[in-house]
Amino acid sequence: MRFTSTALGVFSLLGFSLPSVYAANATFFPLMNMTDSAGDLIQAHGGCIIQAGNGGGDWYWFGTDRTGQAADAHFEAVNCYKSADFSTWDFVGPVLTPIPNTNISNSSVLQRPKVLYNDKNSEYVMWWHADNADYSEAAVGVATSKTIDGKYEWKGNFQPFGNQSRDMTVWKDPDTQVAYLIYATNNNADLSIARLTDDYLNVSKTLYTFHGVYEEAPGVFKIDGKFYLVESPQNGWTPTNNAYYVASSMSGPWSKSTLLAPDTAYTYLTQNTYDIVINGTSQQFYLYLGDHWNGNQLATSSYAFYPVIHKGNSLSIHYTGGWTLDAATGVWTDLPYELITAKMSTTSRKTLVACGDGCAGGKAANMTSSTNFSFTWNGSAGAKVLQIVYTYPGPNNDFQQIGVTVDGKAAPGNALMESTLGTSFGQMAPFPVTLKKGSKVVLNLLDYDGTAFLVDAVRVYDSPTAAPPGY
Ligand SMILES: *[C@@H]1O[C@H](CO)[C@@H](O)[C@H](O)[C@H]1NC(C)=O
Ligand SMILES: *[C@@H]1O[C@H](CO)[C@@H](O)[C@H](O)[C@H]1NC(C)=O
Ligand SMILES: *[C@@H]1O[C@H](CO)[C@@H](O)[C@H](O)[C@H]1NC(C)=O
Ligand SMILES: *[C@@H]1O[C@H](CO)[C@@H](O)[C@H](O)[C@H]1NC(C)=O
Ligand SMILES: *[C@@H]1O[C@H](CO)[C@@H](O)[C@H](O)[C@H]1NC(C)=O
Ligand SMILES: *[C@@H]1O[C@H](CO)[C@@H](O)[C@H](O)[C@H]1NC(C)=O
Ligand SMILES: *[C@@H]1O[C@H](CO)[C@@H](O)[C@H](O)[C@H]1NC(C)=O
Ligand SMILES: *[C@@H]1O[C@H](CO)[C@@H](O)[C@H](O)[C@H]1NC(C)=O
Ligand SMILES: *[C@@H]1O[C@H](CO)[C@@H](O)[C@H](O)[C@H]1NC(C)=O
Ligand SMILES: *[C@@H]1O[C@H](CO)[C@@H](O)[C@H](O)[C@H]1NC(C)=O
Numbered sequence: 001m002r003f004t005s006t007a008l009g010v011f012s013l014l015g016f017s018l019p020s021v022y023a024a025n026a027t028f029f030p031l032m033n034m035t036d037s038a039g040d041l042i043q044a045h046g047g048c049i050i051q052a053g054n055g056g057g058d059w060y061w062f063g064t065d066r067t068g069q070a071a072d073a074h075f076e077a078v079n080c081y082k083s084a085d086f087s088t089w090d091f092v093g094p095v096l097t098p099i100p101n102t103n104i105s106n107s108s109v110l111q112r113p114k115v116l117y118n119d120k121n122s123e124y125v126m127w128w129h130a131d132n133a134d135y136s137e138a139a140v141g142v143a144t145s146k147t148i149d150g151k152y153e154w155k156g157n158f159q160p161f162g163n164q165s166r167d168m169t170v171w172k173d174p175d176t177q178v179a180y181l182i183y184a185t186n187n188n189a190d191l192s193i194a195r196l197t198d199d200y201l202n203v204s205k206t207l208y209t210f211h212g213v214y215e216e217a218p219g220v221f222k223i224d225g226k227f228y229l230v231e232s233p234q235n236g237w238t239p240t241n242n243a244y245y246v247a248s249s250m251s252g253p254w255s256k257s258t259l260l261a262p263d264t265a266y267t268y269l270t271q272n273t274y275d276i277v278i279n280g281t282s283q284q285f286y287l288y289l290g291d292h293w294n295g296n297q298l299a300t301s302s303y304a305f306y307p308v309i310h311k312g313n314s315l316s317i318h319y320t321g322g323w324t325l326d327a328a329t330g331v332w333t334d335l336p337y338e339l340i341t342a343k344m345s346t347t348s349r350k351t352l353v354a355c356g357d358g359c360a361g362g363k364a365a366n367m368t369s370s371t372n373f374s375f376t377w378n379g380s381a382g383a384k385v386l387q388i389v390y391t392y393p394g395p396n397n398d399f400q401q402i403g404v405t406v407d408g409k410a411a412p413g414n415a416l417m418e419s420t421l422g423t424s425f426g427q428m429a430p431f432p433v434t435l436k437k438g439s440k441v442v443l444n445l446l447d448y449d450g451t452a453f454l455v456d457a458v459r460v461y462d463s464p465t466a467a468p469p470g471y
Contacts, residue, residue, distance in 0.1 A: 025324045026086035027335070027464045029385045030268065030304035031292045032430035033413070036081060036091045043067055044079050045291055045301055046112040048274040052148045053117055054174065055279070059083050059327075060148050062113050062126070063273075065094065069298040074133070075110040078126070080149055085327045086305075095150030096126065096143055103157045104141060107133060112217075112273065115148070116172045116179055118200045124148050125200040127170040127181065130157040138164035140181065142201055160185075160194055160203040167216030167234075169274075170196065173250075174222070180207070180250055182218040188234060191215045193250055207251040217242070219275035221286055223310050229254065230272045230288075230315075237295025238397040239266040239420060246313050260288075260308075261317045264425040268319060269418050270304045280330020286310055287325075288317055294399055294416065307332050321387035321428050322461040337387070337459040338379050345375040345458075357391055357424045359456035364391070369448035373455045374441065380462075381436040386415075387428040387459040388443060394419030394451040401446040402453075404431050406439050414446060417453060426456050432463060 034042045047063025065077040077094035096113070098106040109131035118125050123144050130141035139159050143152035159165060160181060168183035179196040181203055186192075191210040194203040217232035227247050233240040243257040261267045270290030278285040286308035293301045307318040307325075322335035341361030342352055351371040355364035365373045373388075388402065401414035415429040435441070445453060 024085055024087040025326045027322065027324050028086075028305040029322050029387070029430045029461065029463075030270075030306060030320070031302050031428065032385065032432070033300075033302055034089070036089045038091060040091065042081060042089060042303070043299075044081055044303075045293075045298070046273050047289070048114045048169075049276060049289060050115055050117070050148075054119070059086060060092070060115070061089060062095070062115050064111060064113060066298040066301065071296055071298065073109055073111070073298060075104060075106055075108045078110070078113045078128070078152070082149070086325060092149045095145070096152045096154070099154060102154075103130060103132070103137065103139075104154055109133065109135065110141065112168060114168075114170045114274075116170055116200055117148070118179075119177055120198050122146070124152070125170075126152050127168070129166055129168050129183075131166070135166065138166050140165050140168060140183070144201075155201065158202075161206065163192075164188075167218070169218045169220070170200075171220040172200075174277075178250075180220075182220070182229065184214075184216050184234070185209075188216075189214055191218065191231060193229075195250075208254065210245075210254070217272045219272050221275045221277055221308070221310075221315070223277065223284070223286065226313065228275075228315055230260065230275055231257070232267070232271045236397075237293040237298075239269045239271060239293070239418070241265075242267040242270075242272045242290075244315055255313075258314060260315060261319065262425065264423045265319070265427075266420045266423065266425075268304065268306070268317065269420065269427055270306075275308070278327060278330050280326070280328060282329040282331050285325070285330035285332060286315070292418075294418075295397060296399060300416070321389075321430070321459050322385060335461050337461045340375045340458045340460065342373070342455065342457060345373055347371070347373050347375075353454065355391070355454055355456055357426045357454075357456065359389070359426060361457065364454035364456045367443075367445050367453040367455055369445060373443040373458070375458065377435045377439040377441055377460070378437060379435070379460065382434065383463040383465065384433050384435050385461045385463045386431045386433060386441075386443075387461065388415055388417070388431065389426045389428055389456040389459060390417055391424050391426060391454045391456070392417050392419040392451070393422075393424065393454075394449065396421040398449070398451075400449065400453070402429065402431075403444050403446050404433055405442040405444065406433055406435060408440070419451070428459070435460075 044063025078096040080092040081089040245254040276287040343361040
């Protein structure tokens with residue numbers, strides 16, 4: 001059954017709210033700014049998303065607040081958001097905040113908060129990477145709460161078995177209730193898996209160590225009794241080729257690692273942060289949550305949700321510019337889009353060059369400060385999301401801003417195009433706009449640094465939500 005926003009309006013006029021069985025489908029545009037139900041930018045980086053207890057009910061998204069941060073990663077808060085269906089997120093509030101003059105003050109580093117429900121003590125246990133500004137503390141922090149939405153009470157920071165711990169995750173096996181810490185140790189060279197104690201407040205035993213791998217950002221999918229340990233190579237905030245190991249037990253033996261995406265794609269400019277198995281009523285579904293870090297402006301880092309395809313013993317991220325998920329059934333689908341290739345556009349013909357990435361139409365617009373990508377929209381009127389398909393052979397991890405003008409009026413905001421060294425992969429940068437039939441759309445580079453962008457095409461998606469005011 002499909003409810004349009006008009007139908008929803010009628011329901012609220014009648015004075016009753018929709019029961020949760022009418023939960024909406026979630027729509028994802030990877031890398032696009034996400035706002036909560038109050039319209040504020042979601043600040044939940046390096047996060048996790050879990051349901052209360054042992055499943056069922058609302059989803060809770062925990063992550064770090066980086067409001068106002070440039071390159072200065074420091075602890076502001078662990079935020080919590082809540083959703084029935086991944087479609088809209090209500091801001092619950094900060095659930096852990098700095099405590100002056102302690103190891104979790106506002107000058108400490110707190111990253112990758114992860115929350116588990118502990119059956120034994122009927123409480124929620126949060127773990128994170130705890131550090132000081134120069135990363136020499138190299139510890140984990142632990143806090144607990146009787147309710148999922150906090151406040152969480154800090155228990156202390158410590159080094160597992162007295163060893164260093166930096167990037168990490170904790171993960172609970174839903175079948176056995178056994179939980180694990182997976183952490184980078186030994187000066188970041190090793191990735192180690194430890195079993196937690198039954199109360200989830202400490203480590204009890206080392207199960208396996210990958211030596212000399214220099215990996216981070218771990219996460220786990222358990223599918224058909226097999227464990228898939230997802231990880232990223234270490235390269236600061238720069239996107240890397242995320243990969244996974246497979247084993248029949250968390251103690252190993254683990255397979256060699258396999259990439260989750262083509263090796264020129266740098267995991268579509270994301271880094272793994274959490275991996276979710278959704279047992280839908282129609283099918284089991286695998287959800288990848290990645291961070292799209294902007295290391296120069298951490299506050300503007302965004303997120304990417306992608307479907308993960310499981311075949312045999314292999315996983316791959318399904319590359320898409322827009323898709324929907326019915327979290328109740330586990331059924332997902334790519335959204336249709338209209339493709340405006342460079343050849344179809346009204347971009348100056350002089351600007352078109354052959355594209356090395358096999359782009360649709362065979363030509364890309366070579367964009368500098370003096371060349372724009374423009375087109376006339378002939379499709380339906382309404383809220384849209386443009387996914388700008390581009391390659392940018394600039395220096396590693398450089399961000400450039402692209403602005404969009406519709407009928408002579410600049411839309412607020414800018415899409416961030418990121419360069420990755422030595423790749424010609426067609427990445428996407430999203431931008432919300434409102435179009436009408438006949439709208440003249442112009443994309444222009446705002447801060448040309450001497451390296452041209454090649455814009456292959458623009459995908460135009462219908463957006464289920466109106467663009468923010470002014471777009
Ligand atoms: C939700 O998505 C499913 C699967 O793609 C689709 O069959 C269904 O019609 C959608 N429901 C709504 C309310 O749009
Ligand atoms: C950090 O906390 C101290 C109080 O402990 C406060 O004076 C200071 O303004 C805070 N700094 C930031 C960046 O929030
Ligand atoms: C604070 O961090 C230090 C290491 O830098 C550690 O020895 C100490 O136990 C920590 N204290 C608390 C209360 O977490
Ligand atoms: C946590 O476990 C370690 C290693 O087993 C042990 O040395 C330490 O005392 C434990 N800490 C607490 C607070 O129980
Ligand atoms: C999903 O269902 C399978 C099969 O019943 C079960 O083994 C697994 O624990 C469930 N996963 C979650 C996350 O609840
Ligand atoms: C602690 O680190 C040392 C050095 O890397 C290693 O030999 C030892 O096995 C580690 N301890 C545990 C319990 O993992
Ligand atoms: C794009 O234009 C710039 C500046 O004119 C030029 O240096 C560069 O070679 C062009 N790129 C391609 C692929 O033609
Ligand atoms: C490119 O677009 C911007 C914004 O619409 C406009 O100011 C500029 O004049 C355009 N440049 C060219 C060469 O058309
Ligand atoms: C829109 O229609 C006009 C007039 O028919 C045409 O010139 C233009 O190429 C069309 N735009 C696209 C993107 O197809
Ligand atoms: C995304 O949010 C950031 C931070 O507020 C802003 O600078 C940027 O313009 C936004 N981008 C778009 C496309 O709205």
